[in-house]
Amino acid sequence: MKSCRHFLRKWGGSMRRSLLIARANLCRSKGQTAVILVLLLAASAMLNLWLILDMDYKSNFDRCHDRLNAEHVTLLLNSEADGLKEYVRETIEKDETAAEYCIDEVLSMVGDFPYNDGEVNTDFVILEKQAALKRQIGRIEIVEEGTYTSGVYLPMIYGMGHGYSVGDRIHMTIGNNEVSYTVCGFLNSVMAGSHNCSMSALLLTEDLYQELEEKGYAPRSMLVSVRLRDRTESEDYEASLKNAVSLQYPDIRTLSNSYTLVSSSRYISQMICAGIVSAMAFLVMLIALVVISSNVIHYIQENMKNLGALKAIGYKSGQIIQALLVQFVGVTLLTALAGIGLSYALFPAVNDMMISQTGIPYKVRFLFLPFVITIATAGGVVALAVWLAARRIKKIEPITALRQGIQTHNFRRNHVPLADTRAPLSAALALKTTLSGIKQNVTVCITMLVLSLVVVFSGVMVENMIVDMEPFVRLIVGETADS
Amino acid sequence: MKEILLKTDSLSKSFSSGGALQHVLRNIDLTLYRGDFTVIMGASGAGKSTLLYALSGMDTPTLGTITFEDEDISDLSQDGLAVFRRRHCGFVFQQIYLIDGMSIMDNVLAAGMLVNKDKKALIRRAEELFEAVGISQETQQKFPTQISGGEAQRVGIVRALMNSPEILFADEPTGALNSKTGLNVLDTLTRFNEQGQSVVMVTHDMRSARRGNRILYLKDGVILGECDLGRYVHGDRKRHEELSAFLAEMGW
Numbered sequence: 001m002k003s004c005r006h007f008l009r010k011w012g013g014s015m016r017r018s019l020l021i022a023r024a025n026l027c028r029s030k031g032q033t034a035v036i037l038v039l040l041l042a043a044s045a046m047l048n049l050w051l052i053l054d055m056d057y058k059s060n061f062d063r064c065h066d067r068l069n070a071e072h073v074t075l076l077l078n079s080e081a082d083g084l085k086e087y088v089r090e091t092i093e094k095d096e097t098a099a100e101y102c103i104d105e106v107l108s109m110v111g112d113f114p115y116n117d118g119e120v121n122t123d124f125v126i127l128e129k130q131a132a133l134k135r136q137i138g139r140i141e142i143v144e145e146g147t148y149t150s151g152v153y154l155p156m157i158y159g160m161g162h163g164y165s166v167g168d169r170i171h172m173t174i175g176n177n178e179v180s181y182t183v184c185g186f187l188n189s190v191m192a193g194s195h196n197c198s199m200s201a202l203l204l205t206e207d208l209y210q211e212l213e214e215k216g217y218a219p220r221s222m223l224v225s226v227r228l229r230d231r232t233e234s235e236d237y238e239a240s241l242k243n244a245v246s247l248q249y250p251d252i253r254t255l256s257n258s259y260t261l262v263s264s265s266r267y268i269s270q271m272i273c274a275g276i277v278s279a280m281a282f283l284v285m286l287i288a289l290v291v292i293s294s295n296v297i298h299y300i301q302e303n304m305k306n307l308g309a310l311k312a313i314g315y316k317s318g319q320i321i322q323a324l325l326v327q328f329v330g331v332t333l334l335t336a337l338a339g340i341g342l343s344y345a346l347f348p349a350v351n352d353m354m355i356s357q358t359g360i361p362y363k364v365r366f367l368f369l370p371f372v373i374t375i376a377t378a379g380g381v382v383a384l385a386v387w388l389a390a391r392r393i394k395k396i397e398p399i400t401a402l403r404q405g406i407q408t409h410n411f412r413r414n415h416v417p418l419a420d421t422r423a424p425l426s427a428a429l430a431l432k433t434t435l436s437g438i439k440q441n442v443t444v445c446i447t448m449l450v451l452s453l454v455v456v457f458s459g460v461m462v463e464n465m466i467v468d469m470e471p472f473v474r475l476i477v478g479e480t481a482d483s
Numbered sequence: 484m485k486e487i488l489l490k491t492d493s494l495s496k497s498f499s500s501g502g503a504l505q506h507v508l509r510n511i512d513l514t515l516y517r518g519d520f521t522v523i524m525g526a527s528g529a530g531k532s533t534l535l536y537a538l539s540g541m542d543t544p545t546l547g548t549i550t551f552e553d554e555d556i557s558d559l560s561q562d563g564l565a566v567f568r569r570r571h572c573g574f575v576f577q578q579i580y581l582i583d584g585m586s587i588m589d590n591v592l593a594a595g596m597l598v599n600k601d602k603k604a605l606i607r608r609a610e611e612l613f614e615a616v617g618i619s620q621e622t623q624q625k626f627p628t629q630i631s632g633g634e635a636q637r638v639g640i641v642r643a644l645m646n647s648p649e650i651l652f653a654d655e656p657t658g659a660l661n662s663k664t665g666l667n668v669l670d671t672l673t674r675f676n677e678q679g680q681s682v683v684m685v686t687h688d689m690r691s692a693r694r695g696n697r698i699l700y701l702k703d704g705v706i707l708g709e710c711d712l713g714r715y716v717h718g719d720r721k722r723h724e725e726l727s728a729f730l731a732e733m734g735w
Binding site: 313398 | 561572597
């Protein structure tokens with residue numbers, strides 16, 4: 001207890017000294033501190049954003065999958081051939097990979113409808129609303145609906161941004177036939193909620209479902225939903241089930257997807273965005289680190305005499321470095337907190353953009369792990385950069401530092417002696433300055449090299465993400481999963 | 484019998500210049516006593532400041548030893564020397580070297596906090612010293628760029644004395660000040676010495692040197708001669724006459 005109190009007292013004294021020096025440094029360089037603040041704010045905001053996207057957004061798919069007891073393998077069979085249902089049952093039941101399954105009667109047909117200045121062309125899986133909501137496996141949930149009693153429910157992805165709204169009329173082509181429905185609402189289906197799933201679920205109210213069935217625009221089909229004991233086997237199981245059916249019923253058109261395929265294809269945009277955000281976060285952090293390192297090096301050069309004075313009165317190199325660490329890490333931690341706050345302020349907008357790509361609802365909430373990682377990463381890398389840049393303080397002897405400018409006993413090489421050179425005076429002086437500070441000049445060159453790289457890369461990113469995002473969006477929307 | 488505070492044995496310091504060695508201090512054997520006001524004099528380049536910095540642990544000798552109160556400090560690491568300086572030495576520089584970003588009070592506390600953790604006691608000590616050197620409370624809150632050179636040097640003395648050092652080292656403390664302000668600073672140093680503070684001062688100014696009770700004359704890195712002025716009180720004409728004679732003898 002006594003030693004603990006002694007340690008705390010010693011630590012408190014050490015921190016007080018460091019804070020005293022750190023505060024003085026901050027007061028001297030307000031402009032540079034402001035630049036560092038802005039960079040760290042942006043870097044930590046993007047870092048936290050990336051961590052949320054990477055750590056929680058993908059698992060949101062699994063949470064949604066579990067909540068709706070969604071299937072791991074979906075098989076759509078465009079037929080009600082004799083014995084098909086029994087054959088599928090037998091095939092599933094004799095394989096222990098499957099934990100549970102259900103087979104539902106649906107309508108299915110290739111179709112399209114206008115969406116976002118283009119059109120969505122996909123395989124429609126058309127279910128009767130009430131039946132779909134009661135499914136034990138692969139349950140579909142309504143995320144938005146109006147008061148309309150007759151119409152269609154679309155996957156929620158088509159209601160985002162400039163998509164459809166409740167009450168709109170949607171003109172669809174089902175097979176070769178035109179139909180027109182009122183949009184009653186939007187649905188969430190994990191395995192068939194987007195064109196990226198290789199099939200898109202549509203819910204029709206009972207009257208319209210019967211009407212479509214009677215017209216025969218979309219043939220009766222079987223929707224087989226299988227939950228597996230081990231979801232990592234979904235791709236293999238999908239292939240084997242599909243194979244088994246195709247061998248027995250070679251003329252039947254089959255369409256399928258698996259957990260592995262859908263979970264990655266629905267999140268391809270999220271993964272790309274997370275990748276871009278992480279790249280930006282690391283680049284901005286890199287710039288911040290370069291600026292901080294330059295700032296520390298500049299501080300040492302500019303304050304050589306002050307450092308000498310501190311050492312002369314008894315400060316150890318470690319204590320001076322500690323003061324710099326307290327200064328920069330303190331600023332970084334406070335800024336990282338603000339950056340995390342900023343990321344949560346920006347997240348609703350990012351979330352809307354993400355949902356419009358994934359089609360799966362995501363509720364923004366505070367996440368502790370990304371918070372800790374962001375704080376630790378920002379603080380850690382800044383501490384490392386400061387320590388690396390400040391190590392040279394250990395080499396500074398107080399006497400040398402105090403005599404900077406006098407240099408009575410510093411016998412440096414006289415580059416380009418004016419007595420011997422034939423170069424013009426200005427050129428000779430320029431050469432003298434360059435050669436005498438060759439190490440600093442190399443540092444500046446490396447810094448400028450990194451900065452140039454970062455600036456060009458950031459410029460390209462900004463162009464593609466903010467100025468003209470169309471090619472990027474098209475790239476993602478155009479990416480559909482294999483069936 | 485005077486108490487030995489610091490002793491050197493064959494102290495040498497050399498610097499290399501393009502492969503050739505320049506010997507700045509040569510085999511100096513010197514003893515400093517507690518309570519003395521020792522003045523090191525000599526022409527420019529004689530090695531005065533180098534000797535001062537070697538004695539104070541700011542610089543390490545090339546050869547020889549320095550013993551402070553029976554402890555050999557010549558082999559201490561940089562950190563070890565830093566601890567030695569903070570515990571036993573105070574420094575007053577010609578250029579003062581106060582930290583620009585800190586207030587006058589903070590400049591002084593930054594030194595005190597190295598040794599004492601009791602902030603209230605430190606502030607009390609600082610205020611006593613500020614009062615002793617005539618620095619007002621208003622000035623204590625100012626920044627180094629807002630005060631005059633004389634005030635800054637007196638703050639430098641306060642900073643040097645914060646940790647009650649055994650020896651106060653002063654390197655040309657009046658070199659950057661006008662005569663009136665310089666006199667004030669010398670009075671301050673003399674007063675603290677009269678209260679028992681050991682002082683080692685480097686100067687090439689005879690008026691400053693008169694404040695010492697022991698004058699060492701350095702030439703080409705060797706102590707050429709020594710003069711004892713301790714027999715005379717401050718202000719005594721004989722003090723001046725004896726110093727003049729000594730310096731003339733040394734070729735000043």
